[in-house]
Amino acid sequence: MIETIHNWLYSTMPQGVASIVEMILIALAYLGFFAIAGLFLVLMERKVAAWFQLRIGPNRVGFYGSLQTMADALKLLSKELTGTAKADKFLYNLAPYFVIISALMGLAVFPFTKDIQAFDINIGIFFLIAISSIGVIGILLGGWASNNKFALIGAMRSGVQAISYELSIGLSLLTMILITGSLQLSEIVEVQKNGWLIIQGHIPAIIAFMIYMIAGTAETNRAPFDMVEAESELGAGFHTEYSGMKFAYFFLAEFINMFIIAAIATTVFFGAWLSPFGITESIPWLGVFWFLGKTLVLIFLMMWFRWTFPRLRIDQLLTLEWKYLLPINLVNIVIMALIVWLNLTIKF
Amino acid sequence: MSYFSDIYKGIKTLLTGMSVTGKYFLTSRKGAITQQYPDNRATLKMFDRFRGEVIMPHNENNEHRCTGCQKCEIICPNGTIEIIWDRGIDEETGKKKKKIDQFVYHLSMCTMCALCIDVCPTDAIIWGQNFENSVYDRTKLTRVLNEPESKLMPGVED
Incomplete structure (x- = not known):
C-alpha cells in the first residue's frame, strides 16, 4: 500500500513537490498515530498504576474507562492558557x-x-x-x-x-x-x-x-x-x-x-x-x-x-x-x- | 568490598519490592480496596473498628445499660454528651435511684475520640457503623440516644 501511494505521488507530480508531499503525509501519519498512542499510554499508565496499588482505576467514561483520556484531552484543549x-x-x-x-x-x-x-x-x-x-x-x-x-x-x-x-x-x-x-x-x-x-x-x-x-x-x-x-x-x-x-x-x-x-x-x-x-x-x-x-x-x-x-x-x-x-x-x-x-x- | 555487596543488596531489595507490587498487580481484580460507594450502597459494610457515631444499643424489651453515672459527660473534651437525669423509685429495693431521662448526643461536636466509650463502666454506648451523617438541618445532628419509654436493664450496676 505504501508502495502504491509512493508511485502514485511521483507519477502525478514533479519530483520535488512529490517528495515534500510524501514527507508531509508521513509526518501527519506519525503525528496522528502517536497522539493516539500517547492517549492510550496515559490510560495504560493509570490503569496499571491502579492495579499495582490494588485500586480499580478509571472505569466511568466509556467501556471500563477506555475513553477517560480522550475526555481529559478534550478538557485540556478547551482550557484557558x-x-x-x-x-x-x-x-x-x-x-x-x-x-x-x-x-x-x-x-x-x-x-x-x-x-x-x-x-x-x-x-x-x-x-x-x-x-x-x-x-x-x-x-x-x-x-x-x-x-x-x-x-x-x-x-x-x-x-x-x-x-x-x-x-x-x-x-x-x-x-x-x-x-x-x-x-x-x-x-x-x-x-x-x-x-x-x-x-x-x-x-x-x-x-x-x-x-x-x-x-x-x-x-x-x-x-x-x-x-x-x-x-x-x-x-x-x-x-x-x-x-x-x-x-x-x-x-x-x-x-x-x-x-x-x-x-x-x-x-x-x-x-x-x-x-x-x-x-x-x-x-x-x-x-x-x-x-x-x-x-x-x-x-x-x-x-x-x-x-x-x-x-x-x-x-x-x-x-x-x-x-x-x-x-x-x-x-x-x-x-x-x-x-x-x-x-x-x-x-x- | 562493600561496593559489590551494596550493588547485590540494592538489586535484591529492588526485586523484592517489585515482586510485592507484581503480586498486587496480579490479584488486584479480586482484592481491589476501592469501594464504588453510591453503587454498592446496599452491600457496603464498614470495618469493625469504624467510628461512625455513638449509639446506645437496646435489647428487645426496650432496655439499655446506661445508669446515668455521667462519666462520659465529664470526660468528653468538647461537651458532646449531655445527660438529663432524674431520680426514680427502684422497684426492687424501694430506694430512690438515679436514672436517665434523655441521653443527648451532639454529633456535630463529636470528634470521635472514643473517650466516652472507653470510660463507660457498663458498656452502655458503643460505636455505630453508620457513616452517612450529612443532613440539611444541623439540629438533626443532635440526637437522643435512649429510646422513649426505655428502662435500665435489670442487674446493671456501675
Whole structure:
C-alpha cells in the first residue's frame, strides 16, 4: 500500500513537490498515530498504576474507562492558557514545542517493520541519543522562563539529571554497538537475525540492558527519578505554570519519550520487529505487532518501576550514576569488547 | 568490598519490592480496596473498628445499660454528651435511684475520640457503623440516644 501511494505521488507530480508531499503525509501519519498512542499510554499508565496499588482505576467514561483520556484531552484543549505576569513570554511559549518536537523527531528513525521506517540514517542510534537530549533544553527553558522558584529548581534538577544519565545511556548502547558494528538501526536489526542481541551478548548485554533501563527511566524524568516534577517538594516542577494545551504537550512528550526509550531498547536488545525464533517470518507485516508488543512490555516494566520504588534524593541520584552505573558501564564495555574479540557471542 | 555487596543488596531489595507490587498487580481484580460507594450502597459494610457515631444499643424489651453515672459527660473534651437525669423509685429495693431521662448526643461536636466509650463502666454506648451523617438541618445532628419509654436493664450496676 505504501508502495502504491509512493508511485502514485511521483507519477502525478514533479519530483520535488512529490517528495515534500510524501514527507508531509508521513509526518501527519506519525503525528496522528502517536497522539493516539500517547492517549492510550496515559490510560495504560493509570490503569496499571491502579492495579499495582490494588485500586480499580478509571472505569466511568466509556467501556471500563477506555475513553477517560480522550475526555481529559478534550478538557485540556478547551482550557484557558494561563501564564505568570513576569514570565519571559517568548521562551515560555517556546518551551512546550521544543519538548514535543524533539520527542516526535526521535520517532522517525525506528524500524517498525522491514518496510516501515521513515528515515534510515547511518547514525541512527547516535541521532536518537542526540535528539533525546535536546528535549532537556525545552524543560530548562520552561522552568527558567516561568519565573517561578519551583519551576526553576525543577528545571535545574532536570539539567543535572540529563547530563549525568546521558552518559549511561550512551555507554550502554555503545556496548551493544560493539557487537553490531553499525549505528544504523536497520543494520542492527539485520545482525539480530542470528539471535537477539541480549542473547548474543549474554552477560554483558544483560548488564547493559539493566543500566540502560535505569538510565532510560531517569532520562524520561519518571519516578523513581522524577526529581524534575517531585510533586511533594516542587508543586509540579518545571511545568507548574503551564496550563491547558501547553501542559498537555509536556505530558504527551513525557509519554512519547517513554515510548522512545522502550523502542530503543526493543531495537537494540530485543530484535525490533523480528519475531522470536522467526515464527512469523513468512508474514512480514506482523513485524509491527512484534515491535509494538515488545515496546509495550518494556513500557510496562518502566511503569512497574514507577509504582514500586520511592523517589531518590538528588545526591542519591548522582551517587547512583557516578559511583555505580558509570564505572560498571566502563568495565562492561571492556568485557564486551573482549567477548566480541574472542568470538564468544552466542549465535544461532 | 562493600561496593559489590551494596550493588547485590540494592538489586535484591529492588526485586523484592517489585515482586510485592507484581503480586498486587496480579490479584488486584479480586482484592481491589476501592469501594464504588453510591453503587454498592446496599452491600457496603464498614470495618469493625469504624467510628461512625455513638449509639446506645437496646435489647428487645426496650432496655439499655446506661445508669446515668455521667462519666462520659465529664470526660468528653468538647461537651458532646449531655445527660438529663432524674431520680426514680427502684422497684426492687424501694430506694430512690438515679436514672436517665434523655441521653443527648451532639454529633456535630463529636470528634470521635472514643473517650466516652472507653470510660463507660457498663458498656452502655458503643460505636455505630453508620457513616452517612450529612443532613440539611444541623439540629438533626443532635440526637437522643435512649429510646422513649426505655428502662435500665435489670442487674446493671456501675
